[in-house]
Amino acid sequence: MSAPTFDGLARRILRRRPRIGRTRLVAVDGPSGAGKTVFAARLASSIVAVGGVPVPLVHTDDFLSGWDDQFTSWDRVAASLLAPLRAGEPGRHRRYDWERASFVGPWVPVPPAPVVILEGFGAARAGSELSFSIFVVAPARLRLERALARDGAATRSELLRWRRRENRHFATERTAERADLVVRGVWSDEPVVVDG
DSSP: OOOOOHHHHHHHHHHSOOOBTTBEEEEEEOSTTSSHHHHHHHHHHHHHHHHOOOOOEEEGGGGOOSGGGTTTTHHHHIIIIIHHHHTTOOEEEEEEETTTTEEEEEEEEEOOOSEEEEESTTGGGGGGGEEEEEEEEOOHHHHHHHHHHHHOGGGHHHHHHHHHHHHHHHHHHTHHHHOSEEEESOOSSSOEEEEO
16 A cells, blocks of 8 residues: 555545534544654644645643543543534633643633544544544654653653553554554655555
8 A cells, every 4th residue: 555645644534524523533643752743733734735624633632630640631531622522512621731730821722623633642532433543653762762852851750651551551442453544653754654
């Protein structure tokens, strides 16, 4: 199978039917440091360019209440994002400030747009309400380097604990196997298909 372009992937997503209200919810999931955020931003830009529709990009990290909230944060995602979208209403969330260890700032609205991208660990947990699911992978060493460069060397022990838990989660949930597309988060210009 040849590697899809971002524009080709955007067209593929836009052909899918909405499964949560009037919205095509797209998950960009994968392990820490794989390149999910960069991939999701490029995909959002392509969907805007190809479809001429707004594409809110929501990060699961914004719902986390610290390192130990890896799994319990999903209740906030379900209540403040998925439930309103299901009803055709705007979702909303506040961003977590990791330095202050609290949710801060104004509420961020998430309109029930034709496409909403949910990016980050656990995004694929939306399951049957997803119109499309992408799993981003990268070599373990590269992922660790990226994560430490992003979050700082002082986070190493927390990050390694996080990675053990996310590995168990992905294995148990078979997240990559269930994804519509698996891509390598190491690319120059376009995504590289691993399986999909």
